Amino acid sequence: FDLVDVGALSAAAPLRAHVRGRVASPSAFRATFFPAQAAVRWSPGGGDGPWEELGDVALPRLAVQGGEDLHLDFQVLLNVADEQAFGNVGRSVVANSTSFWALTASVDVVCWVFGFLPVYLRGVAFEKRISLQGMRGFSQAANPITMRRITSAIGEPGLLQIGVEVNIFNPSYLAAAVSSPMHFNVTYLGEPLGVATISGLAFRPGNNAVPVHFALQDGLANEDSIQGFVLEYIKAERPVPVVMHGTTRSIADPLLRVVLDGLSLQFSFLPPGTRFIHEIDADIAPSGLRADASIFNPLPADIVFQSLDLKIRERTVKGEDIFWLNTSRSQTHIPGQRLLPSTTSVLHIRLSLLDAHLTDPGLLIRLLGDARRGRVQVGVVGDVAIRIAPQFDLRLKYAADNITCLLRCPIFCKPPMALA
DSSP: OOEEEOOOOOOOOEEEEEEEESSSOOSSSSSEEEEEEEEEEETTTSSSOOOEEEEEEEEEEEOOOOOOOEEEEEEEEEEOOOHHHHHHHHHHHHSSEEEEEEEEEEEEEEEEETEEEEEEEEEEEEEEEEEEOGEEEEEEETTTEEEEEEEEEEHHHEEEEEEEEEEEOOOOSSEEESSSSSEEEEEETTTEEEEEEEEEEEEEEEEEEEEEEEEEETTTHHHHHHHHHHHHHTTTSSOEEEEOOOOOOOSOOHHHHHHHHHEEEEEEEEEOOOOOOEEEEEEEEEEEEEEEEEEOOOSSSOOOEEEEEOOOOOOTTTOOOOEEEGGOOOOOTTEEEETTEEEEEEEEEOTTTTTTTOOHHHHHHHHHHHHHHEEEEEEEEEEEEEETTEEEEEEEEEEEEEEEEEEEOTTTTTTOOOOO
């Protein structure tokens, strides 16, 4: 087969499948197969039985030339007699690399012997076993579901809505459409995260761009998961995996309910190209600390910055404190500053030496040595409070290594004058 497009999947109407393919030299003589009704069965045991009845299909009139291949390009009407069995078939097609089917019918045939002598055959018993390639690439390492981009982010009180476009590679020649919305429970690291909805799904062989809408309703059961998920995404250190779980309540249609119940689809939110806090530019003077923190907003929505209370540590988050950045003590106004979508913004923080905790003489000596080098790698750890516009508030326990810190202290850090 080149294509088996079953059209709109629904229990409310018969399935009309568009079939394209080729049968290699089915007859040595020119022949015509008249329309017939064929019983459809499938084998959950891999083709060795047992066989389960699914329904029947109306086979069209077919004409073949003697010794030549038969090219198929027609529509067939499939009447489903057992919705539960057909749902099990759908689940098998999605989960496995191959599904096994059988067609049995009684067919009237006329063939032309020697090209001109018609021979009529009535009620010829016909059985054809077919193996159809399945869609197991959905969950294989070779064909993972991947995120193309985040298309939207809307923060409401207690609810974060995220639109995502994912790529699903269909390794089979099956195509279908699902008009009813499909809802999946979503987990992050095994804990509840929210609900994902796919509406108006249509997929064909090869790559398919599929929009997915995530609704993360903040509550006691998933508050930590939402914070952890957003934190890992904005840190941009690694892909953030989520799993979508189908249940009996995933869809209203009884036929597709069987297909989706128990289905698991995993994909990862790809990290943005720039980390949330990726550079700190600090000037140390007797009057205090002037720090500019470069913050990248990876979302397609404004982030309203509320507060930051970070410890800047030597080399890693486990190192000794160099200085603190606490915006509540800053002489500049930070709360309410908007971080524009997919843009780096700079927070200007002004602190006294006391508020920056730059009071340890031994620490200052090490810090001056770092400043002479100008650029050091540090760890940052502490609390970050943000609001995803317009009104979804998050307080994140932020920790990250390998942050670039530019240190300058033009008065303290001048090299000692040489003696005459």
